[in-house]
Amino acid sequence: MTEGLSPSRQVEILREGAVQLIEEGELLDRLERASREGRPLRVKLGADPTAPDIHLGHAVVLRKLRQFQDLGHQVYFVVGDFTGRIGDPSGRSDTRPLLTEEQVRANARTYERQIHKILDPERTRVVFNHDWLGRLSFAGVVQLAAKYTVARMLERDDYSRRFKAGVPVYIHEFLYPLAQAYDSVHLRVDVEIGGSDQTFNFLATREIMRDYGLEPQIVLTLPLLEGLDGVEKMSKSLGNHVGIADRPQEVYGRLMSIPDPLIPRYFELCTGAGPDQVAAMVQAMARGDLNPRDAKARLAAEVVRLYHGDEAAREAAEEFDAVFRRGDLPSEVPDYRLDPAELEGGRVGLARLLALTGLAASASEARRLLAQGGVRVDGGVVAGEGTKVRPRDGMLLRVGKRKAVRLRLGTCTIRDD
RNA sequence: GGAGAGGUACCCAAGUGGCCAAAGGGGGCAGACUGUAAAUCUGUUGGCUGACGCCUUCGGAGGUUCAAAUCCUCCCCUCUCCA
Numbered sequence: 001m002t003e004g005l006s007p008s009r010q011v012e013i014l015r016e017g018a019v020q021l022i023e024e025g026e027l028l029d030r031l032e033r034a035s036r037e038g039r040p041l042r043v044k045l046g047a048d049p050t051a052p053d054i055h056l057g058h059a060v061v062l063r064k065l066r067q068f069q070d071l072g073h074q075v076y077f078v079v080g081d082f083t084g085r086i087g088d089p090s091g092r093s094d095t096r097p098l099l100t101e102e103q104v105r106a107n108a109r110t111y112e113r114q115i116h117k118i119l120d121p122e123r124t125r126v127v128f129n130h131d132w133l134g135r136l137s138f139a140g141v142v143q144l145a146a147k148y149t150v151a152r153m154l155e156r157d158d159y160s161r162r163f164k165a166g167v168p169v170y171i172h173e174f175l176y177p178l179a180q181a182y183d184s185v186h187l188r189v190d191v192e193i194g195g196s197d198q199t200f201n202f203l204a205t206r207e208i209m210r211d212y213g214l215e216p217q218i219v220l221t222l223p224l225l226e227g228l229d230g231v232e233k234m235s236k237s238l239g240n241h242v243g244i245a246d247r248p249q250e251v252y253g254r255l256m257s258i259p260d261p262l263i264p265r266y267f268e269l270c271t272g273a274g275p276d277q278v279a280a281m282v283q284a285m286a287r288g289d290l291n292p293r294d295a296k297a298r299l300a301a302e303v304v305r306l307y308h309g310d311e312a313a314r315e316a317a318e319e320f321d322a323v324f325r326r327g328d329l330p331s332e333v334p335d336y337r338l339d340p341a342e343l344e345g346g347r348v349g350l351a352r353l354l355a356l357t358g359l360a361a362s363a364s365e366a367r368r369l370l371a372q373g374g375v376r377v378d379g380g381v382v383a384g385e386g387t388k389v390r391p392r393d394g395m396l397l398r399v400g401k402r403k404a405v406r407l408r409l410g411t412c413t414i415r416d417d
Numbered sequence: 418g419g420a421g422a423g424g425u426a427c428c429c430a431a432g433u434g435g436c437c438a439a440a441g442g443g444g445g446c447a448g449a450c451u452g453u454a455a456a457u458c459u460g461u462u463g464g465c466u467g468a469c470g471c472c473u474u475c476g477g478a479g480g481u482u483c484a485a486a487u488c489c490u491c492c493c494c495u496c497u498c499c500a
Binding site: 167239257263362364399400 | 423444445446447448451452453454455456460461462463464465466467468494495496497
């Protein structure tokens with residue numbers, strides 16, 4: 001706990017690692033007043049309820065929020081159950097799936113469970129913006145929309161780029177920043193925090209808050225973490241993410257797959273490593289004293305430790321070395337229970353079997369894998385596309401290094417589903 | 418309302434009657450190599466089949482033709498300019 005620090009010291013802590021802080025002076029001023037009045041600052045983070053898996057990109061922001069909490073401030077975690085239906089205009093997503101009430105609630109619970117790996121539950125309030133946006137009348141919407149101009153809206157890079165490129169921009173997308181702004185109006189937010197891609201929305205919110213006669217929120221943006229591909233920002237829909245609630249082995253393995261140039265970046269944004277430590281490591285790698293592979297292993301272990309503890313980190317590292325350096329079997333090999341009806345004369349086409357077990361998406365794909373030597377049965381590579389095998393209990397099927405299934409042949413096959 | 422351009426596989430994009438299950442790139446997957454699931458190189462990338470081959474797919478529905486992503490009709494959607 002770092003509660004009770006002087007406002008100027010708080011500013012120092014809070015601005016560290018930020019892309020932008022608008023305005024630093026305002027923050028200091030607000031902290032001073034709050035401290036005099038003995039109240040915490042109200043800090044807002046908005047979240048889209050469509051993909052409730054929190055990944056390392058979100059964690060960058062959440063860890064900053066945690067700092068706010070440790071300084072004694074109050075977090076409002078706004079679940080965008082209303083705005084989520086408008087459709088997030090950033091990025092490629094065309095139309096968002098409409099979520100049902102239950103889905104939203106379920107996703108919100110998933111969120112809560114995960115954010116508390118990082119946030120302090122005592123100082124976190126989870127709220128739903130449908131509660132106030134859903135009550136806004138059309139007249140209220142018009143009033144809100146009258147507070148911002150088309151020209152200013154088009155300043156947003158995302159809109160103007162799509163507009164110039166001839167990609168459709170729908171009118172309701174303009175409502176997205178406005179709705180987000182109204183969240184801040186409703187909650188009388190002191191500080192809003194988010195990824196640097198949110199800068200436009202946050203700044204628009206400041207103006208709109210002023211228009212409603214409120215003090216504009218202070219804006220704090222943080223770097224966007226690149227995904228595992230090193231190109232796009234991390235996001236679940238792009239599949240380049242590492243979820244903080246993913247299995248430790250998965251977290252470890254996925255971090256081992258980042259391209260080398262990304263190593264310092266990940267250390268900086270995903271671990272507690274300070275700039276000095278990172279710089280030292282970069283130098284060591286440049287000198288050849290530190291193998292990038294080992295740096296990555298350190299990164300992976302550190303991140304796993306952060307969210308799953310020491311033991312999980314050790315185990316994940318061990319498993320990774322076993323599977324990928326020594327080519328051993330993964331520790332958890334799922335069983336597949338083969339239906340005897342698939343057998344013909346005690347045998348079954350290997351391609352068919354691979355498709356059944358899920359090791360290949362289809363029998364055609366299985367044939368391709370076979371042709372490429374990517375399939376092993378009980379340790380031996382099988383090449384022939386049309387190969388038939390005589391399955392036996394405990395037979396081990398492997399595709400590539402990562403996927404394996406153990407065959408089970410029950411004598412009794414009572415199926416009640 | 419008028420004029421024009423477009424809609425192709427997971428994504429971008431070529432293809433304007435048969436040689437098209439559809440070029441190329443990205444992404445994915447597999448193999449080689451390695452220091453790792455990095456980088457690089459190679460292969461592969463609709464489904465069914467041991468195989469010959471068959472079936473489904475180029476916005477949607479019909480039609481012409483021995484043969485349609487490609488031609489015709491209607492419809493839906495997007496963009497640009499004009500009003």
